[in-house]
Amino acid sequence: MESLEKKLNSINKRLTYYENIPTVIYKDSSEASVAIAHEIASLIKDKAKKNEHAVLGLATGSTPVGVYDELVRLHKEEGLSFKNVITFNLDEYYPIQPDSLQSYVRFMHEHLFDSIDIPENQVHIPDGTIPEEDIYDYCDQYEAKIEEAGGIDIQLLGIGRTGHIGFNEPGSRPDSTTRLITLDKITRKDAASDFFGEEYVPRRAITMGVGTIMKSKKIILMAWGEGKANIIKESVEGDIKESIPATYLQEHDNTAIVLDTAASEKLMRINTPWLLSSCKWDDELVRKAVVWLCQKLDKPILKLTDENYNENGMADLITKQGPAYSINIKVFNELQHTITGWPGGKPNEDDKYRPERREPFPKRAIVFSPHPDDDVISMGGTLIRLVDHGHEVHIAYQTSGNIAVFDDDVVRFADFVLDYTEAFDMKEQKAEKLFRKINDFLKSKKPGQVDSPEVKKIKGLIRRGEAKAGGRYCGVPDENMHFMEMPFYETGRVKKKPLSDEDIQITVDLLREVKPHQIYAAGDLSDPHGTHRVCLKAIFEALEIVKNDDWAKDCWVWLYRGAWQEWDVNEIEMAVPLSPIELKRKRRAIFKHQSQKDRPLFPGSDTREFWQRSEDRNRGTAKVYDDLGLAEYEAIEGFVRYHFRD
Incomplete structure (x- = not known):
């Protein structure tokens, strides 16, 4: 597998000059996570040889989990030591107890710290229990600890749908430091599943500032999946604007955006490569380009002209496969042949141009x-x-x-069972006991608490x-x-x-x-x-x-x-x-x-x-x-x- 550093060095500038941050794409998140983990491991080893600390800025959420999994594997199977590592986490909800299911303290220990040999006093995570009147001084001390450690060598980032990095929501200043912030409504909505309901998501969080992040010697922002494709395009190819804090990374001289294929799909070099350079026009790319042209011009396929192709960056296609009429007919027929009312295949019919084979039937x-x-x-x-x-x-x-499933649905169904046993004069002792047990549990259940076996079963x-x-x-x-x-x-x-x-x-x-x-x-x-x-x-x-x-x-x-x-x-x-x-x-x-x-x-x-x-x-x-x-x-x-x- 090609290393992250090699990929960064081999980026084709001719294809990526619309990208304002060096961006590398891997086939999937697993491959990308392994590459990032090995980049971190190299830093740790190099620093250890010099008898120096490696200072890491760490992120939470589903995005970096694969990186942490590989770091744990490197520690357990290849002897990578973390004794010379100092870590600073980006953020934490406020207020929150460190043993809460959604706490980033708990997250980091479950996914990384409990499985490696990092000294406890070298781990730093914002404290969600600090009295509010002490937060300002606490945040200043967090900044001071980062500086005392020599600054962050590698900062890992994910990205939210609003373009936030850490919990720096839209409107965050580029020189902002560690502070208490109010979470954006979209961020809280996205976190609702972790808290079993938006109403339980804390309204505030402590986060490193954009300015704190920008002081890092190297920044790696990761994004996986189609759901991140739009915000990645805006962050990488768009203008710098405070409404999308991730765009500030364009001004950092050592940032890499690392994507899987799905998260990269809106970038110009993936979505419309013909606008950047000559292409190898296979059937799949031709179809994609023709559909794009139709949607851009609001014209059906069979009405596209040579001029439409030439004036919209597709002259190369006309030269190689034209005229427009021939390309139009080919793509029109390909799309027409995808349509079928017989998803299991149509028996006794020629299936040459059907998406599914006719035999066997039935399937x-x-x-x-x-x-x-x-x-x-x-x-x-x-x-x-x-x-x-x-x-x-x-x-x-x-x-x-x-x-x-909502808890009140459980009560409703358990109540039905109890009424059912009464209505048909059945032995109701067990049902009543179960209903009481379920009801008592749900009345005392805390937000995010794992359901009892009986509730899960129902x-x-x-x-x-x-x-x-x-x-x-x-x-x-x-x-x-x-x-x-x-x-x-x-x-x-x-x-x-x-x-x-x-x-x-x-x-x-x-x-x-x-x-x-x-x-x-x-x-x-x-x-x-x-x-x-x-x-x-x-x-x-x-x-x-x-x-x-x-x-x-x-x-x-x-x-x-x-x-x-x-x-x-x-x-x-x-x-x-x-x-x-x-x-x-x-x-x-x-x-x-x-x-x-x-x-x-x-x-x-x-x-x-x-x-x-x-x-x-x-x-x-x-x-x-x-x-x-x-x-x-x-x-x-x-x-x-x-x-x-x-």
């Missing part, structure tokens, strides 16, 4: 659903269509989804019952609904355990039991809690194990999106159109998940209900097809094929 299909409602939210219309066409459809609910059963109702509405029989309850999820907290061999084996066993011709899996990796990402990784690793099985040689994998975002039209390889009636059927299937209706516990940054997000995205996709000059539909669900045997 066995398995729809993997990370949470108990992702199946109907993201591909409910296609699921119903597969059942209507006579395919054997299975749904695999990968996790219980039990943390996403929450899981609520989600399971809703999933069954949704599956039945779609026509899937009970015996074809599989509740995997993958162990990585069952912590009772937003923070999950790492993916284990047991999780992968559960997936392998189910695949070998069903022997599907089609697999549908969630490729929607912007899920803010990371569950989708872990579930997809489990499927990919399971497919590696089974890929040489006889049945797997005739199995196709389709990735869906919809709960958090949608595929771009130029990416879609199978587009399943939905009529107004089918869209209504999909909505009713989603409505079966009553605990997620009206106000889901973890809504993320999108205030719309999941059914509204889904319909808006499906209608939006259909409109793009229509605007490009293709057939007009009410809605479209899009899929991208994953080739696991290549």
Whole structure:
């Protein structure tokens, strides 16, 4: 794997002159995290040879976890010592106790400090328990300790949706120092899942200032996932402005932005490389460029002219593959061939230009659903269509989804059980005892406290019952609904355990039991809690194990999106159109998940209900097809094929 330093040195300036900060892109966050960890390890070793301290500025949140995991591995397996390391954390909520689930003190000890040999007195994290009248002096002392240590050698940063670094919200001054700040509404909304509700998120935090960060000798800002793509573009390619504090990093002479592929997708060199340099025009890039040109000019594909291409940075394409008419026809046909009303393949028809093969028919299909409602939210219309066409459809609910249920729903269901036993003159002693135990626990439960086993069980059963109702509405029989309850999820907290061999084996066993011709899996990796990402990784690793099985040689994998975002039209390889009636059927299937209706516990940054997000995205996709000059539909669900045997 190429080191971070090598990647920085080999950046092609011709391709990146729109970027105001050196930016390197790795295939995925795991590879990027390892590279960053090795950069830190090199600093620690170099400083140790000189008998000096390495001073690290550390960040929290999901973004740096992979870096910390690799540092721990280097310590345990390769003997990397942290005895010469001094650390300063960026921020901490205020007020908060250090043993709180959401405390950054707890986070750092769980993810790093408890697993390495760093001396306790060399660890510094802002104190969320300081009396408010002492905070000003405390912050000054924090600054003084950094200076006394010789300044920060490497500062790790994540980035928020508002462009905040640390907790320096929009409006923060470039010379600001460590201080108490009020959190932005968007920041609090994004933190709501960690605190089990926005109302429990502290309104303030202690943070290093922008000026403090800018004094660091080297800064590494990390961003993973599609959800960070827009703010990364603004931070890297936009002007410096106080409304996006991350843009201040453009004035630092040793900053690197490190991204995975998904977080880089809006950068010009990734999104529109033809505007920067000559391109190697493969079919995928041509389609992307033509769709972009149509949207820029608000013209359908077949109306694009040579002049349109020449005047919008695509003269090179016309020269190599023109005239415009030929390119237009080719791309139009490619997009048209993605549309099918037969997601399982159409029997007795020529399938040369269809996205799915006609045989075998009917097929066995398995729809993997990370949470108990992702199946109907993201591909409910296609699921119903597969059942209507006579395919054997299975749904695999990968996790219980039990943390996403409100406590009052538990009381309501427990109360129902108690009333049920009374109504049918059944022995009610056990039910009454259980109800009292649950009620007592919930009355004394603190925000963010892990649920008792009984409460977790009931929450899981609520989600399971809703999933069954949704599956039945779609026509899937009970015996074809599989509740995997993958162990990585069952912590009772937003923070999950790492993916284990047991999780992968559960997936392998189910695949070998069903022997599907089609697999549908969630490729929607912007899920803010990371569950989708872990579930997809489990499927990919399971497919590696089974890929040489006889049945797997005739199995196709389709990735869906919809709960958090949608595929771009130029990416879609199978587009399943939905009529107004089918869209209504999909909505009713989603409505079966009553605990997620009206106000889901973890809504993320999108205030719309999941059914509204889904319909808006499906209608939006259909409109793009229509605007490009293709057939007009009410809605479209899009899929991208994953080739696991290549």
